[in-house]
Amino acid sequence: MSSVLRPAISDDTGSDDRGEEPNEAGKYRPVSTHLAIAPPVSVVIPAMNEAENLPYVFKTLPAWIHEVVLVDGNSTDNTVEVARELWPDVKVVPQRGKGKGDALITGFEACTGDIIVMVDADGSADGHEIVSYVSALVSGADFAKGSRFANGGGTDDMTPIRMLGNRVLCAVVNRKFGARYTDLCYGYNAFWRHCLDKIDLDCTGFEVETLMNIRVVKAGLKVQEIPSHEYLRIHGASNLRAVRDGLRVLKVILKERSNRRALRRRSHSPMLTTSRGEAS
Numbered sequence: 001m002s003s004v005l006r007p008a009i010s011d012d013t014g015s016d017d018r019g020e021e022p023n024e025a026g027k028y029r030p031v032s033t034h035l036a037i038a039p040p041v042s043v044v045i046p047a048m049n050e051a052e053n054l055p056y057v058f059k060t061l062p063a064w065i066h067e068v069v070l071v072d073g074n075s076t077d078n079t080v081e082v083a084r085e086l087w088p089d090v091k092v093v094p095q096r097g098k099g100k101g102d103a104l105i106t107g108f109e110a111c112t113g114d115i116i117v118m119v120d121a122d123g124s125a126d127g128h129e130i131v132s133y134v135s136a137l138v139s140g141a142d143f144a145k146g147s148r149f150a151n152g153g154g155t156d157d158m159t160p161i162r163m164l165g166n167r168v169l170c171a172v173v174n175r176k177f178g179a180r181y182t183d184l185c186y187g188y189n190a191f192w193r194h195c196l197d198k199i200d201l202d203c204t205g206f207e208v209e210t211l212m213n214i215r216v217v218k219a220g221l222k223v224q225e226i227p228s229h230e231y232l233r234i235h236g237a238s239n240l241r242a243v244r245d246g247l248r249v250l251k252v253i254l255k256e257r258s259n260r261r262a263l264r265r266r267s268h269s270p271m272l273t274t275s276r277g278e279a280s
């Protein structure tokens with residue numbers, strides 16, 4: 001049996017169904033009558049004027065998650081009030097700068113869980129899928145990457161132009177970075193917190209998911225794709241602009257590629273030595 005998946009606590013005394021002592025069992029969050037999970041799971045929700053959609057988002061979040069961190073992008077509707085009403089323990093973090101990337105980076109810093117799940121606030125993501133992401137992580141993956149195009153996934157929310165752009169950019173990333181992704185620009189992903197140290201995120205906009213997907217490959221992390229269904233945004237308009245944001249994604253790909261080349265050149269060039277033969 002895995003060291004992190006254990007039978008759930010079966011009675012009020014806290015002893016599990018093997019009669020073990022409660023001190024250890026108490027750390028596990030019951031998922032079902034036969035399954036519990038040990039690592040605390042934080043859910044980060046970037047939200048900008050999503051008050052009308054939040055009821056649909058929170059409704060699907062599992063009760064066993066450790067915390068919800070909502071990053072508010074200076075909403076002018078009552079996003080924050082609605083979030084507090086729906087999830088009284090929600091941790092609301094005001095955004096420092098602008099853009100979804102900035103919001104996510106801010107949210108990740110505020111998380112206290114070992115596992116972090118990114119969920120959009122427009123009602124397009126089904127929180128019931130979180131258990132699939134978490135299962136992949138506790139089974140050995142570092143990064144569980146949602147995919148609308150892996151077998152079992154789907155989308156109701158992509159225009160043909162966005163689908164084409166995503167496919168082309170995904171092919172470029174696969175070719176240039178040796179990945180085997182079926183999706184590139186998707187906001188539903190999960191990872192162990194330690195990944196953040198290895199990918200050192202530094203971007204502001206919708207290119208954030210692409211940057212993460214490239215850097216996890218460059219860092220040699222173990223990535224597993226999770227089939228996911230993207231539903232239609234329920235209320236309001238998308239903040240994404242296909243051409244503007246597509247170009248930002250392309251720019252990130254090219255920049256990461258040239259960084260990689262520069263690194264390779266540096267590691268292949270003979271070490272410079274001083275006149276006394278010391279490495280400089």
Ligand SMILES: Nc1nc2c(ncn2[C@@H]2O[C@H](COP(=O)(O)OP(=O)(O)OP(=O)(O)O)[C@@H](O)[C@H]2O)c(=O)[nH]1
Nearest residue numbers: 046047048071072073099100103120121122238239
């Ligand atoms: N805090 C914050 N959240 C943002 C910002 N921009 C977008 N978001 C949130 O990021 C999530 C994804 O944004 P969407 O506008 O739905 O973009 P998308 O999912 O790529 O596009 P659609 O599929 O058309 O909905 C939503 O929850 C937005 O509220 C921002 O600048 N700040």
Ligand SMILES: [Mg+2]
Nearest residue numbers: 120122124233
């Ligand atoms: Mg959306």
